[in-house]
Amino acid sequence: MDERDLFLAELLRHEGRGDHISDACPGCPCLKSTPPRYRCQDCLDSQLYCGLCIVQNHLRLPTHRIEEWNGQFFERLSLKAMGLRIQLGHAIGESCILPRRAFNDDFVLIDANGIHEIGLDFCGSMTSQTHTKQLLRAGWFPSTSTNPRTAATFRVLHHYHILSFESKASAYEFYHSLVRLTDNTGLIRRKVINLVANNYR
Incomplete structure (x- = not known):
């Protein structure tokens, strides 16, 4: 009971961007990509990536579930819609x-x-x-x-x-x-x- 606020705060943190508020995609070597707006629900890494990196990261994982940050909340988006073939x-x-x-x-x-x-x-x-x-x-x-x-x-x-x-x-x-x-x-x-x-x- 003493830690219920901690648990609630962490659960709510997952609903938003958490600490991932940078305008640079961590997957791009030059860090000059489009802003990172995508995350994967199935990867252990909850980091946000740009569209190019999230597709590249999922060439071997085409059934992972992707979400896009729309400015207020995350919406589901298919890898197919993002261009993965x-x-x-x-x-x-x-x-x-x-x-x-x-x-x-x-x-x-x-x-x-x-x-x-x-x-x-x-x-x-x-x-x-x-x-x-x-x-x-x-x-x-x-x-x-x-x-x-x-x-x-x-x-x-x-x-x-x-x-x-x-x-x-x-x-x-x-x-x-x-x-x-x-x-x-x-x-x-x-x-x-x-x-x-x-x-x-």
Whole structure:
């Protein structure tokens, strides 16, 4: 009880910018970038970065949840909206000479921290693997093998697998917990998680 004010003050501090009030992005070598306005909810580092640095920091972490400081509070923003594109069939950071965007540039990835819109490019060269194989090699289980537009990470499928054994949680309940983690709107239909989970088992 003696420290409740301390706990409350620290919780409220996370709602704002905290000590991160500098106009220089700590990730830019010259420190002359645009002002840092972005932070990641999933990284241990709560530092604010400029848009270029936050995208660069997440080439390997496309399902992290980003927030933008609008001058009064933080708003959610997708890495796709910030310009992050994931290139399959190549090493991370490499570009493809013939990238093929996912069907209608509309790809949804389900992960343990929510449901994410992803800017996804498949390798389109003559020697490339099928889209399904490229997704599987990335650790993403596609909901279909024809023009896949939705996938679930192996991590979230394993998480659901264990949870269903331990707590008997249904696919419906699990899906809605992911919707709540995301934004409460539900980017995909519940049937997709059920289909993917059943195929994974």
